Amino acid sequence: MTIQPPYPFPNMQEQVAFDRREMQEILTLYGRMVAAGEWRDYGISCLREMAVFSVFRRTAENPLYRIEKHPRLRGRQGMYSVVGMDGRILKRGHDLRTVLRVLERKLIRAVE
Template sequence: MSLDAPADSPQGPVFFDRRELDPILRVYGRMVAAGEWRDYAMLPGKDAAEFAVFRRSGDAPAYRIEKRPALQTRQGQWSVIGEGGQILKRGRDLAQVLRVFDARRFNVVD
């Protein structure tokens, strides 16, 4: 450990653990079954981990679910970011943040 690094800095890249991936993948599976999403990507990073979902392969991400541990004591480490970069929901509880996908506007209409 370097003397220059703050004591509370993460050691290595930020990523999702299994308890965090389970609810994310449940939402993803539900949206794939509804025909809304088709692909995903997971990206670890130095400061944040990202789960990006795509409507079609090759498109820009429709939504990004981001984990940023440095914000856990402030605004909350979880956020859902929309296509235009706007933060749709932010908080400390992943299940609460993922409820943004339960809203009526995400229902598929035949």
């Protein structure tokens, strides 16, 4: 027996989302940045064309970085990208771990 939803949405398209492996990569980096005191909050948006993981220093601010997944760009520049606060694409590629390395460099600091 199948249960029909009370309000069917025939025109509703599927949303793009991060899978479990992708979320593990992102949250591993997020945890290290929180421990370093750089990041404090995050938000996830699953839209029709892309999925976005936004990173905030404070909750009420604009995001410091956005980690985006665009499946339509899979065959071109790569479906993963890191976008800065000013809207510039810092890194784009086919492998999420490689793209996230641009943010890992922020953890390396000179010790005086």
